[in-house]
Amino acid sequence: MNETAPPLNVVGEGFARTDAVPKTTGTATYTVDVSFPGMLHAKVLRSPHAHARLTAIDATAARAMPGVHAVITRDQLEGLNPTYGYFIKDQPIVAIDKVRYIGDAVAAVAAETERQAVEALEKIVVEYEVLPTVAAIESAMADTAPELFEEEPMGVVPAYGQGASGARRLGINNCYRFSYETGNAGAFEGCDHVFEDRFLFSRDQHFHLEPFVSVARMEGETIDVWSSCQNPFPLRKELARVFNHPENMIRVQVPYIGAGYGAKNNCKTEPIAILLAKLSRRPVRFCMTMEENFLTQSQHAAILNVKTGVMADGTFVARSGHIWLDSGAYSDASPLVAEKAGYRLPGPYKWKHLDIHCDCILTNTTPAGPYRGFGGTQASWASESQIDIIARSLGRDPLDLRLQNLKDLGEAYVPGESGVDSDLRAGLNLVADRIGYSDRQSGDGRGMGLSVGFKDAGGVNKPAQARIRITTNGGIYLHCGTVEIGQGVQTAMSQIVAELLNAPLDRVSYPALNTDYTPFDQGTNASSAIVVMAMAVQQATLKAKQKVMEFAAGQLDCSVEEIELDDWSIRKGNESHPLPIMIMRYYGGTGYEFTGEGFFKPDIDHSAPLETQCVSWEFGWGAAEVEVDRDTGLVNLKQLVVSGDAGQAINPLVCRGQDEGSAIMGLTGALFPCMIYDGPILMNGNGLDYRVPLATDIPDGFVSILQEQGHGPGPFGAKSLGEGCMLPVASAIANAIEDAIGVRIRELPLTPERVLAAIDDAQSP
Amino acid sequence: MYTHATDAGWISRSHQAIAPFRLVRPASIEEALEAAAEENASFIAGGIDLVRRMRGGDRWQTLVDISGLSEMKVTSDEGDHLRIGALTSHWEIETGELIRKRLPNLQAAWRTIGNVRIRMAGTLGGNILAREAGYDGLVLLGVMGAELVFVTSSGEAVVIAGTGAPLPDRPALLTSVRIPISADTGLAFDRSLKPVVSVAVCKSGDTATVGVGCAFNSPRYSTIRQGEDAQSISSHFPDAIDNPMGGAAYRSRMVGVLAARMLAGGNGL
Known part of the structure; x- marks a missing residue:
């Protein structure tokens, strides 16, 4: 704020949240609470096979079951545009020709009770011709891999600006590629050192407590749908396309949402609920179980190859990278995540040349989609891990190397982009000072690591x-x-x-x-x-x-x-x-x-790689201190210091909640088992077996520091917040592990077994 | 997913879609046994695992809700044993004054079981009878040689935990657990590597009993004498579960590491 600005009375105060009382007294209305007289309940039959052709399906017996008012199989999709997606419309309401992962929707029933719906589903007869599966990125890209889509689904490649491009179907099961290039491709040749590393990123589930849920009813010919949805207007547009229905006759209502973390974008439960409501002419509620959440959306696992050229004095020169995202069985938001993962891989550093590709690879697993951090988490993991690798190789302190190369306040991220709106060095020094980085005693099982999480914020156009x-x-x-x-x-x-x-x-x-x-x-x-x-x-x-x-x-x-x-x-x-x-x-x-x-709305700007300049930049500075048990590989997180920059905090308590929540969410991907697949079978897809951090898992030395640097573009100087502090967590911990025991882990999560294997490898002759 | 309904596919039930059942609320253990003698009946108390199984498609004609049987919630000092009622919740074990005085190491170990929601609702008996590989109640009770006290229609039946002895045929109601108390017995428990492996060690004199959870389909036990290489305890056990959750070699190796560490002076020993 400038010196003549009037004092603020409401902005900047940590008022109790206006939704605090209804939420803590149980009076808040969520979509799961929406109910109507005569409402039916939908349940879904899901594929037991990871990849199979649907040769026959007979729901005759199900339709005759007590309480059943409507049944959907592929036969009920006629007249619709029955597939949806963001850039690529490839996911059917229920399976049409194939099922592509365990849990893929095959049929749905609306009945007067959930039990009746389940009993009807049990009467459906399906014949499958089981097909070979691909459950991981590399096997899905192999020349001999079975294709999930033999024919190209309908879709678009959006317009990009300077240096950026997109493409579809460049290889087997490759549904989208985002590329970005700037500077002289010969820049690597002038570098004194070139580092090439491969990083693996695991896959979390959003674990939102309110499940995917919607309630749909027909009011005359108006589709009235209550949805736990993050983007109701694009959802309305997509539903209008799917159902060939006028947009003005689709009404989407969104009560409070019991969390989403990115998952609750676009179609999830809505098409099935609406179609069943249309068929039955009764209100229909489709509320998934937590297990079904796991079979509906996840984060992207990823392989990230990163090549970085630097000068002997530590000056960063060039970075190229190739990221492969595990998109699961349908494209969902993968192209968008690819844009962001690729675009964010350079990190907020000064480069002369960049050349990045990010591919979306379809596999026979749960579809992957938006997840807090949106590609930035994967990119930060690889980028910030490699910076420590470079620093140690050059004999430089990782803090100093970062300070040497970070962008300046106001410096354009890449040509055509807006300038970064935080003082990056100030933020990094803040967390380093708070954790005691300069006085650390490295080695002997204990060490510290730093990381700068980074993402463009505010969306695109x-x-x-x-x-x-x-x-x-x-x-x-x-x-x-x-x-x-x-x-x-x-x-x-x-x-x-x-x-x-x-x-x-x-x-x-x-x-x-x-x-x-x-x-x-x-x-x-x-x-x-x-x-x-x-x-x-x-x-x-x-x-x-x-x-x-x-x-x-x-x-x-x-x-x-x-x-x-x-x-x-x-x-x-x-x-x-x-x-x-x-x-x-x-x-x-x-x-x-x-x-x-x-x-x-930001202006269209063809000089900006993503067609509009980034509105705000989001940072999360992180510092971790760990103690590593050399006998078990267990990583004991002693301190975790994170900090975000709110520009001007509109409500400091809300900002702090966002920073702390995102940092703890970052712990899931770093130290918890994540989604564990045995081939295409998800082993821990339920609330009992899937571990997320509890309050008791938070280290005593967990500190979040809210910065208000005052450079934000929003009202009163506000800037984006809420995802940044999860971005540095995994790499800060991995960097701390190397500081502690001299072993570099390039794969998440940092499970004890994986850490011990790395220790063993380092000790083997 | 907890169910594979038919060859046609998977169905995930919510609580609202579990199979219907007759609910019986007995006023006494005798009434409970009588109700449970009916065909396809089961006891239910905290309900954590049973309801989960019902969501997975398991069906019972009769559920006998024993949660009101107050005599099964009592902890009593029997001199050389502490008797803990089977309906005692994890939270009550964690905070019980008598348990703190008489079996402080057990109380400390039990504090690590489950999250707070499970600790409030889940019971000692449920933890044992759920027979889940990842549940550690029996690992602890097994190394301590606890007696699982069942009441059947023909009288009391006692099963020593950790011996692999079969549980009595139903209808049999686990009413309490009797845990030996000995001044020269120490107990230590390490769950830091869960869900891959957990290890409990109970030392009495020059012999230690080692119990292993999570690494097998049910808890396994072995003993080691003073002077033996504690890490070699790994070789006493069969091949551990080998899956993407945790490799067999790692699980096996950690049994030795954790046991040796506890025997070398870990908490409670």
């Missing part, structure tokens, strides 16, 4: 709209399409509005999202809300305020410059004029509402 309504008595409604998914955005946005209108926070309401009247938003993702949506909210608020001020000035026969808005009164000199009286005097006793509309 992302538009957002908002509307403000202010009632006669000063009640404020903020309508915007950002969903409250646990991140506290309802509170933060309301604080912005309250600040701008000089009103107390409790006068701002945040109505639940309904696509019939909520202004458009592209989705709640990419840590975008506090910048992209917040700019639209700011504009809407200021426009509404301007109308109020002009109205008041007219009533008081003065200029707008002579008056101030003060908690729904107009202050003119030492006079206070309550607005309700003025409003009713002019508009009548029934009152009036002032409104304001806001819009924000």
Whole structure:
């Protein structure tokens, strides 16, 4: 903030979240709570085979079962555009010709009770012709690998800007490639040292406590669907395409969401619920079990080859890389994740040349999609691990090497891009100082590691709209399409509005999202809300305020410059004029509402690789201290220090919650078993066997430091937050392990067995 | 997924889709046994594992809810034994004053079992009878030579944990566990490598009993005498489970490492 800015009253305060009471008292309404008289329950029959041709399916007996009102098999898809996806429309509502992973939907039943639906599903007869499977990236790319799609599904490659490109089907089971190149390809030749490393990234599940769930009903010919969904407007558009249905006759409503972490984008339960509702003409609820969540969406496992050229003095020169993402059985958001993983692989460092490819490889496993960090987690793991490898090889301290090469504040990330909006060195020094990095005693089983997590934030070419309504008595409604998914955005946005209108926070309401009247938003993702949506909210608020001020000035026969808005009164000199009286005097006793509309979207810019410049950059600085048990390989995390930069924290408590939550989520991928596959069979896909960090797993030395560097592009200087602090965790720990025992681990998760194997390898002659 | 419903495919049931059953709430152990004598009946208390199995497609005609049998929640000092009721929750074991006084090492070890939600609802008896490879209650009780006390229609039946002796035919109700108390007995437990392997060691005089969990389909036990190479205990056991969750060689090696470490002066020994 500049020195003349007025003091803030609401922004910057750590108010209790506006959703705290309903959520902690059990009165908050989630989609799982939505119910209607006569509502049916949907259950799904899922493929027991990882790859098979569907030769016959007979649901006759199921249709005759008690309580059954509708059954879906491929026969009910006629007349629809029955496949969905982001760039590539390859995932069917239920299997059409093949099943492509264990858990693929084959049929669905809507019955009066879930038990009746299950009993009906048990009557369905399916004949499969089992096909060879590919369960991992490398086997799926082999020349002899069976193809998941013999024919190319419908899809697009979006337009890219300077240096970036996309392509489809460049190899067997390769559904998409993103590439980015800049600078002189001969740059490696001038380097004193070139490092080539291969890193493996494991696969987490989002583990959101509210499952994938929707409730659909037909209201006349209007499709009315309640959904636990992060992007209701794109969902509406996709549903309109799938069902050949007018968009204005599809209504998506989103109550509170019980977390998503990226998983709840686009179609999940909705097409089945809607189709069953259309067939039965009854409301249908489709609520997955936790086990079904595991069979619906996951993070991308990845192989990352990274080649980096540096000068003898440590100056970074060139980096090339090839990433292969395990997309699972359907493309889902893989092309988008590929864009981001590839684009983020360089990290926030000064390079003269970059040449990155990221391929999406289909395998017979759970489809992979958006996951907090969105490719940045994979990229940071490889990039930040290799920087330590380079530092140790050059005899340099990893901290110093990073400080030497980090981008400067305001320096463009790559040609055509916006400048980074944090002081990277300040952030890194902060966590290094806090953990005691410079005084560390390396070796003897104990060590420290650093990492700089990095991602572009705010989405790509992302538009957002908002509307403000202010009632006669000063009640404020903020309508915007950002969903409250646990991140506290309802509170933060309301604080912005309250600040701008000089009103107390409790006068701002945040109505639940309904696509019939909520202004458009592209989705709640990419840590975008506090910048992209917040700019639209700011504009809407200021426009509404301007109308109020002009109205008041007219009533008081003065200029707008002579008056101030003060908690729904107009202050003119030492006079206070309550607005309700003025409003009713002019508009009548029934009152009036002032409104304001806001819009924000970055400009199209062909010089920017992703066609628009990044709105905000998100960083997570991390430092870890570990103690490694050389006999078991167990890594004991003694300290974990993370820090994000909020620019200006709209609500410091909310920001802290985001930083700490994302850091702990980063622990899952680093130190916990993750999703374990035995070939195409998921071994631990349930709540009992899948381990995520508990409160008791958090080390005593866990510290998060919220920075407010003041360089953010959003309202009051806010910038993106919420994903950054998970990005550095795995690599900081791996770097600490090497500092402790001199062994480099290149594969996640850092399980005791894997660490011990690496110790054994290092000790073997 | 807990079910493979038919050859046609998998179905995942929620709690709302479990098979219907008759619920009986007996007022006494005798009534419980009588109800459980019916065809296809099962006891239920905390319900953690049974409901999970029912979601997986298991069906029972009758569930006998024994959670109200207060006599099975009592912990009593019997001099050379501590008797813990089978319905005692993990949380109650973790916090019980009598257990703290008489078997502090067991209490400390039990504190590591389950997450907080399971510790509040799950019971000692349920942990034993679930027969899950990853459940460690029996690993601890086995090395301590605890007596599993069942009541059957023909009287009391006692099974010594850790001996591999079969449990009595149903209907039999595990009512309590009697754990020997000895001044020269020490207990240590290491679960740090779960879910790959967990190891409990109970030392009495110059003999130590080593129990291994997670690495086999059910807990395994062996003994080692003072002076023997503790790491060699690994060779006392059959091949461990070998899967992507954990390799057999690693599991086996860790049995020796953890046992030796505890015998060399770990907590409780």
